[in-house]
Structures are given as C-alpha cells and as structure tokens.
Amino acid sequence: MLKEIAGQSPQQWEKRLEQLAPELLEELEEKKEPVKGLPALPGADGGVVMRFAPNPNGPPTLGSARGIIINSEYVKKYGGKFLIRFDDTDPVKKRPMPEAYGWYLEDCEWLLARPDQVITASERVGQYYPIAEELIRRGGAYVCQCNQEQFKALKDAATACPHRDQSLEENMELWRMMLDGRLGEGEAVLRIKTDIKHRDPAIRDWAAFRIVTTPHPIVGDRYRVWPLLDFESAVEDHLQQVTHILRGKDLMDSETRQRYLYQHMGWTYPRVVHWGRIKIHQFGSFSTSKLRKAIEAGEYTGWDDPRLPTVRAVRRRGLRADALRKFMVELGVGETDISISMDTIYAENRKLVDPEADRRFFVWDPVEISIAGAVPDRVEAPLHPTIKRGVRSLTAGNRVFVCRSDLEGRSSGDRLRLKDFCNVEIVGPKEARLIDLDPDTARKQRLPIIHWAPPDSLAVKVLGPERTDTGVAEPGIACDLNRVVQFERYGFVRIDSLGNPITACFAHR
RNA sequence: GCUCCGGUAGUGUAGUCAGGUCAAUCAUUCCGGCCUUUCGAGCCGAAGACUCGGGUUCAAAUCCCGACCGGAGCACCA
Numbered sequence: 409m410l411k412e413i414a415g416q417s418p419q420q421w422e423k424r425l426e427q428l429a430p431e432l433l434e435e436l437e438e439k440k441e442p443v444k445g446l447p448a449l450p451g452a453d454g455g456v457v458m459r460f461a462p463n464p465n466g467p468p469t470l471g472s473a474r475g476i477i478i479n480s481e482y483v484k485k486y487g488g489k490f491l492i493r494f495d496d497t498d499p500v501k502k503r504p505m506p507e508a509y510g511w512y513l514e515d516c517e518w519l520l521a522r523p524d525q526v527i528t529a530s531e532r533v534g535q536y537y538p539i540a541e542e543l544i545r546r547g548g549a550y551v552c553q554c555n556q557e558q559f560k561a562l563k564d565a566a567t568a569c570p571h572r573d574q575s576l577e578e579n580m581e582l583w584r585m586m587l588d589g590r591l592g593e594g595e596a597v598l599r600i601k602t603d604i605k606h607r608d609p610a611i612r613d614w615a616a617f618r619i620v621t622t623p624h625p626i627v628g629d630r631y632r633v634w635p636l637l638d639f640e641s642a643v644e645d646h647l648q649q650v651t652h653i654l655r656g657k658d659l660m661d662s663e664t665r666q667r668y669l670y671q672h673m674g675w676t677y678p679r680v681v682h683w684g685r686i687k688i689h690q691f692g693s694f695s696t697s698k699l700r701k702a703i704e705a706g707e708y709t710g711w712d713d714p715r716l717p718t719v720r721a722v723r724r725r726g727l728r729a730d731a732l733r734k735f736m737v738e739l740g741v742g743e744t745d746i747s748i749s750m751d752t753i754y755a756e757n758r759k760l761v762d763p764e765a766d767r768r769f770f771v772w773d774p775v776e777i778s779i780a781g782a783v784p785d786r787v788e789a790p791l792h793p794t795i796k797r798g799v800r801s802l803t804a805g806n807r808v809f810v811c812r813s814d815l816e817g818r819s820s821g822d823r824l825r826l827k828d829f830c831n832v833e834i835v836g837p838k839e840a841r842l843i844d845l846d847p848d849t850a851r852k853q854r855l856p857i858i859h860w861a862p863p864d865s866l867a868v869k870v871l872g873p874e875r876t877d878t879g880v881a882e883p884g885i886a887c888d889l890n891r892v893v894q895f896e897r898y899g900f901v902r903i904d905s906l907g908n909p910i911t912a913c914f915a916h917r
Numbered sequence: 918g919c920u921c922c923g924g925u926a927g928u929g930u931a932g933u934c935a936g937g938u939c940a941a942u943c944a945u946u947c948c949g950g951c952c953u954u955u956c957g958a959g960c961c962g963a964a965g966a967c968u969c970g971g972g973u974u975c976a977a978a979u980c981c982c983g984a985c986c987g988g989a990g991c992a993c994c995a
Binding site for chain 2: 758858900917
C-alpha cells in the first residue's frame with residue numbers, strides 16, 4: 409500500500425485527497441500563505457502591554473529605534489499600551505543624562521511611537537522597598553555582607569555564603585541599616601535567593617539592591633539604596649502588568665534570574681522574545697558611551713552629526729520615520745546577530761521621498777564657464793521629471809557653473825548638453841559655444857547631459873555621513889528649508905540651515 | 918573554566934515548533950537590457966543560499982547526535 413503511494417506523483421496524491429477529504433486540501437493551501445509583517449506574538453490576542461526600557465545616557469540610536477518601533481508596532485497590531493520606562497538606577501557607572509529623557513520622548517514621537525505612559529525608575533525607588541521587605545519576609549532575599557571577591561569565589565564553588573541563612577530578624581535589621589546609613593557603600597547588598605547550586609553560575613543568588621551615595625542627576629540624594637536592573641525591571645514589569653517583553657539576547661539570563669523573584673512573590677512572568685545584536689555596516693558597532701566620548705572629544709559636532717547612527721542624525725538627513733519603521737518591521741525579531749546595511753534603509757526611504765522631492769541643481773567643485781552665442785537669460789526646468797507639478801525658473805546667460813569633473817577629460821570639439829538649457833561645443837578650457845537649445849539635438853547626437861548652476865547661485869555645503877562637499881546651487885533652495893530635495897546627479901538632501909553657506913545634509917543617492 | 922543561544926544567496930528575511938507540492942519566499946544588493954533632457958525613478962531579465970559529518974525515515978532546511986563557526990552571560994552596569 410505504502411509503496412503504491414510512494415510510486416505516485418504529488419498530483420495524484422492531491423486528486424486522491426480531494427476525493428477522501430476536501431477540507432484537508434484547503435488546509436494545505438492555507439498553510440502556504442506567507443505572513444506579512446511581524447510574526448504573531450503568542451498569547452497576544454486579548455491586547456498587550458509592552459515597554460521599551462532604555463537607560464537615558466544619550467539619545468536613541470538606530471538600535472534603540474528597533475526596540476521602539478517593534479514594541480509600538482505590536483501594540484498597534486494587538487491593541488493595548490506602549491510604555492517607555494527609563495531604567496536609570498545607576499547614578500555612577502551608567503549615569504543618566506538629564507537631557508536624554510526628553511530626547512527619547514521626542515524621537516519616539518517622531519518615530520510614530522508615542523508612548524501611552526512614561527515611567528522613570530529613579531522616581532519610584534521608594535515603591536520598591538516594600539517589595540524588598542516582603543521578599544525578606546518570605547525568605548526570598550537576604551542581606552549579604554560579603555565583599556565582591558568573597559562572594560564570587562563562593563558562588564563559583566556553588567556554596568552558600570554565611571549570610572544566606574540569617575534569621576528574618578537579622579535580615580530586616582541589616583536592611584534597615586542599609587537604608588538609614590549605618591551601613592556604608594560596598595558594605596552590604598540585598599540578594600535574591602535562587603539556587604546556589606544552579607548549573608549556570610550566572611543565576612546564583614543575584615544582587616537586587618546596593619548602597620550608592622553619589623547623588624542621582626534627577627532625584628539627587630533621595631535614596632541611598634538603589635535597585636539593580638534585574639530587580640527594578642522585574643518588579644516594574646509586574647507593577648505595569650507588562651504582558652510581553654522584547655529584550656536583547658545579552659539579557660537572556662535575566663528571565664531565569666527574575667523568575668525566582670516572581671516565584672517568591674507568586675507573580676506570573678510575562679512572555680519573552682529575544683533578539684540578537686544589530687550592527688550596521690556603515691557604522692560598525694557603536695555604543696552610546698563610545699559616541700558620547702567621541703562627541704566630547706570634538707570628533708563630532710553633536711548628537712545629530714550626520715555621521716552618527718542616532719535617530720536625530722538620520723532625521724536631520726531627511727530619512728523618514730515610516731521608512732525606518734518599514735525597514736525595522738521587515739528585519740523581524742530573530743535571535744541571530746545581524747549586520748545590516750544602510751543601503752536597505754536608503755532604498756526604502758528613496759521610494760517614499762523620490763515622488764515628493766523637488767529637483768534642484770547643485771554643482772560641486774564648481775568651475776565657471778562662458779558660453780558664446782545667443783543663449784536665453786532665463787530657462788525653466790521641471791520640479792519633477794515624471795510628476796507634473798510645475799517648473800522652476802532659473803537665471804541662465806553666458807556664464808554658468810558646472811562640475812569640474814564634468815569638464816575633465818573633454819577637449820575642444822566635444823559636445824554636451826546642459827540639462828534644460830542648451831547644447832554646447834567645447835572650444836577652450838573653460839569656454840564653450842552654443843549649438844542650439846533643442847533637446848532633440850542632444851538626443852539624436854547622443855550627447856552627454858550634465859547639470860549646471862546659474863550665475864546667481866548660492867554657496868552650499870553638504871554634510872554627509874562619509875564626506876562634506878562644497879559647491880553652489882540654484883537660489884530656489886532658500887525656500888526649501890527643512891525639506892528634502894534631490895540635487896540632480898548627486899542625491900537626496902535635506903536643507904538644514906540658511907546662511908552663508910547654506911547647509912544641507914546628505915541622505916543618500 | 919562554567920552556562921546559554923544561534924548558523925537559509927553579498928546583506929536581511931519566509932519556511933524549522935506540527936518532516937512531504939522547498940530544484941526553497943520576499944526585499945535589498947550586484948550584473949545585463951529597455952526607457953528617461955539626472956549617475957534618480959520606472960520596466961524587463963539574470964545571478965546568487967539550506968555550515969559540515971553522521972543518524973532516524975519511504976521522505977530532512979525541518980527531528981536526533983557530533984563537529985566547526987559566531988554571539989552572549991558568569992558585576993554592588995544597563
């Protein structure tokens with residue numbers, strides 16, 4: 409029987425199945441449908457509460473954008489709440505930047521991911537204390553006075569430290585001593601009991617609170633006992649009733665650690681999805697603290713320097729939020745570490761921006777040439793090559809600018825067309841002579857077509873991720889402040905400031 | 918050293934849980950052609966991948982084992 413089936417073709421199987429059970433055939437076809445957008449989140453059908461939890465020690469980078477976008481995208485998909493939570497509980501080693509809180513909110517807004525609620529951990533530390541005390545009462549936590557090396561040695565040997573089985577009263581008293589100052593920095597931590605023999609040493613009795621006397625940039629010296637990430641995050645996720653956590657693979661152990669706390673408290677842990685590290689070809693790997701140092705050293709002009717992989721920098725260059733969103737959604741949420749190229753983001757952005765961007769002439773490395781003959785004083789050029797939305801009027805005349813590179817390698821007798829203007833023949837190093845105005849001449853003679861800039865052009869400096877170009881551009885760009893335009897044969901730019909020179913930021917070709 | 922995770926075209930990604938129509942999806946990139954008064958856009962075409970080795974099975978990208986490669990954690994950082 410089996411042999412008989414194996415000998416038949418898939419088409420024959422299908423026919424047979426159709427006779428036997430047509431409903432199963434439908435099911436087969438259903439399965440083939442490709443899923444669009446983000447993969448389904450298990451258990452999300454009743455709505456979700458999700459959060460993005462940055463440390464505000466700089467503005468969001470493109471890596472943060474992924475977290476902001478994917479979280480908010482899921483909330484959009486299933487309904488529910490999107491939270492921003494500032495995990496700013498280290499006043500020393502990961503000292504928060506007061507300005508950065510606002511930067512996150514601004515960039516979220518721009519990324520079309522307005523949070524439904526904003527939580528700042530440093531302002532809520534007082535609410536964590538009763539939970540710590542409850543944990544002590546339940547025997548799930550203890551005050552440990554080992555120094556770091558001692559504890560590490562014991563932990564690596566899978567042995568409990570002497571403080572682990574102190575009485576409840578002792579622990580409470582020590583905890584009060586942490587709070588009221590009788591214990592100093594480094595003298596004690598509160599640990600969550602896990603399994604001291606857990607096969608993974610990273611899980612064993614982790615620290616939940618430590619003493620820090622350095623004032624916090626937001627709340628000053630309001631607290632001297634500060635939670636560590638695993639405690640703060642675990643508790644806050646429960647308080648906010650977070651349903652799904654998206655977190656980096658680097659925090660994979662956190663779930664295992666935090667589950668012990670949840671167990672002690674009788675809470676249920678949210679669902680967790682992990683994703684791998686993201687690297688961008690054009691920027692290499694970057695960290696906020698590294699960028700911060702480079703900025704402070706004067707290597708960059710600021711957090712929105714077009715050479716930087718921050719959200720504000722790409723915004724300044726004229727990348728659009730919806731392009732970024734589309735790109736991030738297509739990246740998905742895989743656990744593999746990925747290395748992406750900005751080219752893919754650029755391609756996405758180009759599709760959105762190309763139909764909307766007016767065309768402008770920008771001549772880099774300009775050379776002034778003279779054209780002998782009766783050339784018009786003004787010409788008109790379309791604002792867009794295929795979408796009819798009008799023209800721009802340009803001053804023309806006998807002297808215009810062209811790119812040095814368009815002249816190089818040409819000699820007397822060579823002909824070319826100045827786009828939307830005239831056909832010329834080279835007669836000298838910087839001299840040309842008019843042939844005629846007809847674009848058909850250029851077409852028939854297959855002349856190279858170059859662009860040019862009018863005599864009344866303005867000085868322009870284009871700041872790009874890879875280099876800075878200087879040149880001149882038609883004066884109309886003075887009306888394009890904050891808009892994205894295409895400099896023909898150059899690329900898309902956002903006009904960044906009016907001045908002398910006008911500055912533009914380069915987006916992409 | 919201990920522990921965890923991953924490996925589909927150049928880059929991402931779908932498919933892997935529930936093995937079969939997967940000679941493998943989509944996007945981007947690259948190449949060729951067409952079109953175009955931009956080196957942009959558009960159109961057409963092409964190239965390009967299941968890390969390796971065993972095993973299970975009629976059948977393996979999919980399940981199992983091992984190797985290799987890559988990433989991460991073992992903080993009083995986030």
